[in-house]
Amino acid sequence: MPDAPFSFDIQPQLATPIYRQVVEQVQRLVAGGQLKPGDDLPSVRAVAERHAINPMTVSKAYSLLEAEGLLARRRGVGMVVAEGVRPAGDDRMALLQPALLALARQARQLGITPDQALDALAQAFHSNDQDNA
Structure with missing residues (x-):
């Protein structure tokens, strides 16, 4: 936990x-x-x-x-x-895929480049880390 x-x-x-x-x-x-x-x-x-x-x-x-x-x-x-449940390993990316596809679709619709979207995602990660500190 x-x-x-x-x-x-x-x-x-x-x-x-x-x-x-x-x-x-x-x-x-x-x-x-x-x-x-x-x-x-x-x-x-x-x-x-x-x-x-x-x-x-x-x-x-x-x-x-x-x-x-x-x-x-x-x-x-x-x-x-439940007992016997294990971390999914590579399946984690499969769980993330729908959100990534939605993010990419929204970025394209807004005219945001892949590099800009990646920078924004990195900033969101860092901001989330600070919120949880």
Whole structure:
């Protein structure tokens, strides 16, 4: 589990449904090895309260992840990353590909060159590092 208390980055203004945002974030965190087998996820109630969203939305995401085999339900504890789940290695890039394609499409539409987009991406990485410090 990450050093700081685990929290989802929920963005209601996005076109992506909130339950999908939760599913995709857990998939990426497991694929990247930041969530490991046995790590606890925040409770449905905690996520719903923190982000002012319907608990059924969080429950739906957790159920989909359980059906996918990424999460397991532990009675009295809540949801944990399932045993036997391993970081995805090269599959991490496959999870990133849709966002990269969307970024490239938007950059082209805005008349931004590949070098400008790469510079902006590098700046975003550094700005995110400072936000998490």
